[in-house]
Amino acid sequence: MLTVGLTHFLILSAILFAIGLFGVITQRNVIKVIMCLEIMLNAVNIALIAFSQSVAPVSLTGQIFAIFVMVVAAAEVAVGIAIIFSIYRNHESIDMEKFNILKW
Amino acid sequence: MPMQVPWLIFLLPFLSFLMIGLVLRPFLPRYPRLAGYVTIGAVGISCALSFWVLGAVISSPGHMLPVDDIRWAVVGNLEMHIGVMVDSLTAVMVVVVTFISLMVQIYSQGYMKGDPGYMRYYAFMSLFTACMLGLVLANNILFMFVFWEGVGLGSYLLIGFWFHKPSAANAAKKAFIVTRFGDLGFLAAILILFATTGTFDTGEIYKLVAAGTLTGTTLTWVAIGIFAGACGKSAQFPLHVWLPDAMEGPTPVSALIHAATMVAAGVFLVARFYPIFSHSPEAMLVVAVIGAFTAIFAASIGFVMNDIKRVLAYSTISQLGYMMLGLGVGGVAIGIFHLFNHAFFKALLFLGAGSVNHSSGTFDMRLMGGLRKSMPWTYITFVIGSLSLAGIWPLAGFWSKDEILMNAFSNNPTLFVLALITVFMTAFYMFRAVFMTFHGEYKGGAPSEHGDHDEHPQGPHESPAVMVVPLVILAVMAVCSGWINVTGFFNGLFEGDVEGAVHKIGFLEGFFGTLTHPLPLASLLIALAGIFLAFAIYIKKWISAEKITNAVRPLYTLLSHKYYMDDLYENVIVKTFLYNGLFKLFAMFDTSVVDGTVNGTASAASSAGSALKKLQNGQTQVYAFTIALGVVAIAVVVYLFG
Numbered sequence: 201m202l203t204v205g206l207t208h209f210l211i212l213s214a215i216l217f218a219i220g221l222f223g224v225i226t227q228r229n230v231i232k233v234i235m236c237l238e239i240m241l242n243a244v245n246i247a248l249i250a251f252s253q254s255v256a257p258v259s260l261t262g263q264i265f266a267i268f269v270m271v272v273a274a275a276e277v278a279v280g281i282a283i284i285f286s287i288y289r290n291h292e293s294i295d296m297e298k299f300n301i302l303k304w
Numbered sequence: 305m306p307m308q309v310p311w312l313i314f315l316l317p318f319l320s321f322l323m324i325g326l327v328l329r330p331f332l333p334r335y336p337r338l339a340g341y342v343t344i345g346a347v348g349i350s351c352a353l354s355f356w357v358l359g360a361v362i363s364s365p366g367h368m369l370p371v372d373d374i375r376w377a378v379v380g381n382l383e384m385h386i387g388v389m390v391d392s393l394t395a396v397m398v399v400v401v402t403f404i405s406l407m408v409q410i411y412s413q414g415y416m417k418g419d420p421g422y423m424r425y426y427a428f429m430s431l432f433t434a435c436m437l438g439l440v441l442a443n444n445i446l447f448m449f450v451f452w453e454g455v456g457l458g459s460y461l462l463i464g465f466w467f468h469k470p471s472a473a474n475a476a477k478k479a480f481i482v483t484r485f486g487d488l489g490f491l492a493a494i495l496i497l498f499a500t501t502g503t504f505d506t507g508e509i510y511k512l513v514a515a516g517t518l519t520g521t522t523l524t525w526v527a528i529g530i531f532a533g534a535c536g537k538s539a540q541f542p543l544h545v546w547l548p549d550a551m552e553g554p555t556p557v558s559a560l561i562h563a564a565t566m567v568a569a570g571v572f573l574v575a576r577f578y579p580i581f582s583h584s585p586e587a588m589l590v591v592a593v594i595g596a597f598t599a600i601f602a603a604s605i606g607f608v609m610n611d612i613k614r615v616l617a618y619s620t621i622s623q624l625g626y627m628m629l630g631l632g633v634g635g636v637a638i639g640i641f642h643l644f645n646h647a648f649f650k651a652l653l654f655l656g657a658g659s660v661n662h663s664s665g666t667f668d669m670r671l672m673g674g675l676r677k678s679m680p681w682t683y684i685t686f687v688i689g690s691l692s693l694a695g696i697w698p699l700a701g702f703w704s705k706d707e708i709l710m711n712a713f714s715n716n717p718t719l720f721v722l723a724l725i726t727v728f729m730t731a732f733y734m735f736r737a738v739f740m741t742f743h744g745e746y747k748g749g750a751p752s753e754h755g756d757h758d759e760h761p762q763g764p765h766e767s768p769a770v771m772v773v774p775l776v777i778l779a780v781m782a783v784c785s786g787w788i789n790v791t792g793f794f795n796g797l798f799e800g801d802v803e804g805a806v807h808k809i810g811f812l813e814g815f816f817g818t819l820t821h822p823l824p825l826a827s828l829l830i831a832l833a834g835i836f837l838a839f840a841i842y843i844k845k846w847i848s849a850e851k852i853t854n855a856v857r858p859l860y861t862l863l864s865h866k867y868y869m870d871d872l873y874e875n876v877i878v879k880t881f882l883y884n885g886l887f888k889l890f891a892m893f894d895t896s897v898v899d900g901t902v903n904g905t906a907s908a909a910s911s912a913g914s915a916l917k918k919l920q921n922g923q924t925q926v927y928a929f930t931i932a933l934g935v936v937a938i939a940v941v942v943y944l945f946g
Contacts, residue, residue: 221932224925224928225925225928225929225932226925233925296923296924296925297923299922299924300921300922300923301922302922303920303921303922
């Protein structure tokens with residue numbers, strides 16, 4: 201009988217993280233990039249909870265930490281979307297490749 | 305004798321310098337003569353104390369007085385002391401320095417009267433006298449070097465005393481820089497001495513040399529180094545070029561510094577380290593040869609100079625060469641005896657020249673003539689000085705010159721012949737100067753060079769009493785100072801044993817007996833021949849000076865250009881070799897290598913930056929990708945090697 205252990209959670213987390221990273225690097229649409237960023241954060245959350253479960257099953261510290269991450273992520277998305285709106289008003293675009301004025 | 309006395313001899317003039325410069329400064333514009341009185345007082349007391357010290361040294365066993373050191377500084381395991389060394393050499397030197405200085409200070413009251421720099425003059429004179437006394441009293445070579453440079457500074461300040469004249473300012477610089485070449489050798493010698501013996505103390509060095517610890521090549525190089533320093537200060541060939549130019553300073557300065565004391569410091573230095581020299585025959589030979597060559601070389605230039613002070617300057621160089629020859633072939637006593645006599649008669653001659661200048665307003669002998677009627681005192685004393693310098697019996701110069709000749713004769717016949725020719729030349733050029741200046745018709749003089757003299761009567765006139773009295777005192781010394789060794793007393797003082805200090809032969813026996821020996825008689829006749837030749841040319845005009853000049857035109861040109869030594873130094877060595885050769889090379893090295901390195905570093909950084917800035921392309925995703933790659937790379941490395 202197959203039991204779901206720490207390794208499986210970590211593999212899931214790694215896969216999600218890789219997918220998110222791939223999205224962040226490759227997508228041109230800023231909204232998609234932010235979505236991929238959320239996937240990466242949640243991949244980390246899975247890893248956190250999995251470790252918490254396996255290292256200290258009684259304590260809830262890890263899980264509470266994951267909640268915190270979600271809260272911060274929500275705030276971050278709010279700020280991020282606001283910035284994107286602002287950029288969009290100036291550039292008329294949400295294409296990442298056009299956001300390149302911060303350079304030499 | 306209390307131990308403080310030798311210290312006081314040095315400290316009094318130094319105190320006078322500080323007094324004039326710091327304490328009396330506010331009062332001096334209203335009472336400038338105060339500066340002169342303070343200096344004369346300090347030097348006068350020093351002089352009295354010097355005679356006391358000399359007396360004590362003469363009567364003490366071994367002619368050496370023990371004086372305790374003062375510990376000055378401790379650096380690691382090196383203890384530095386300051387102390388004074390009181391032996392016969394020091395005692396004689398302090399007497400010479402303080403006595404001449406006193407005479408010159410008194411004389412300067414007349415000569416420098418009304419000069420706007422009167423107090424500055426006395427302050428510098430005090431400083432110089434203090435440094436000179438420090439030099440002769442110091443018992444370790446390090447402090448000797450400090451005061452050695454101190455007298456150089458005094459000389460610089462006083463040559464350039466009338467610094468508003470470009471010639472004086474240049475002469476001061478020249479004196480300072482040329483002597484520096486010699487000082488390099490002196491400093492090297494000090495360092496070698498310290499490296500091999502670990503001590504600066506003169507007494508210790510004597511012991512080490514006597515014990516044979518310091519021998520061979522090292523000893524010779526130390527001796528040569530010390531002699532190089534002596535060459536610079538004593539204006540020996542090839543570093544003699546500064547002394548004639550130094551005549552730009554006030555004449556009493558020339559008398560004190562550039563005739564009697566500082567230029568004799570080189571001779572003193574060789575005498576002080578005589579044990580080192582006497583253990584190295586090569587060094588002794590170098591000293592004797594340079595001395596004899598300088599003597600005849602400078603005397604020949606003295607033939608053609610028309611400036612009375614320059615004649616005296618070349619005469620000084622020549623006589624210093626004589627002293628070196630005396631040290632090289634004879635011993636401390638021989639060289640120092642000539643230094644002792646020379647100090648009096650040469651100071652006298654310079655002060656006499658100053659007196660002539662005071663009256664006629666020029667140093668050019670062609671503009672003088674006939675001054676013997678208007679300045680009888682100056683005339684008589686100047687003639688006495690000239691006779692003494694020429695070596696006429698029984699004046700002072702005769703006795704010391706005679707001893708040098710005698711020692712040269714028994715040691716090195718070639719040098720003896722050179723010295724004998726120099727006797728003739730000395731007599732000739734000195735009496736050429738006397739006859740041109742004081743005989744014949746007065747040719748008008750020139751307006752005073754240093755101006756601003758108040759109550760300056762027109763036409764030639766005798767100088768005031770403050771100037772004449774030192775002349776007379778020095779003239780008496782120029783006659784008598786040589787008699788101290790008629791009986792062998794002076795030589796005995798330097799041989800260090802008590803018996804030596806007593807009179808070896810009776811005074812009258814020595815006084816007249818010397819004329820029965822062929823050598824003194826020969827040198828006396830040669831000197832008289834030189835005077836006679838000058839008499840024939842410049843008084844009787846049996847031989848026309850112009851005809852001789854024209855007959856030997858190339859030689860005359862060579863001599864009047866001082867053998868082109870100045871041109872050699874200035875044009876060939878400094879301008880061609882250094883400015884256009886070596887320094888150009890340095891300049892090229894500086895612009896290409898040094899600047900190249902600096903500019904190259906900057907432009908390399910700049911071009912590396914402009915290449916690397918392409919990476920900053922503003923694409924956030926590229927940055928993120930790079931970060932991810934980096935993380936992966938670190939992970940791989942940790943996995944493989946961690």
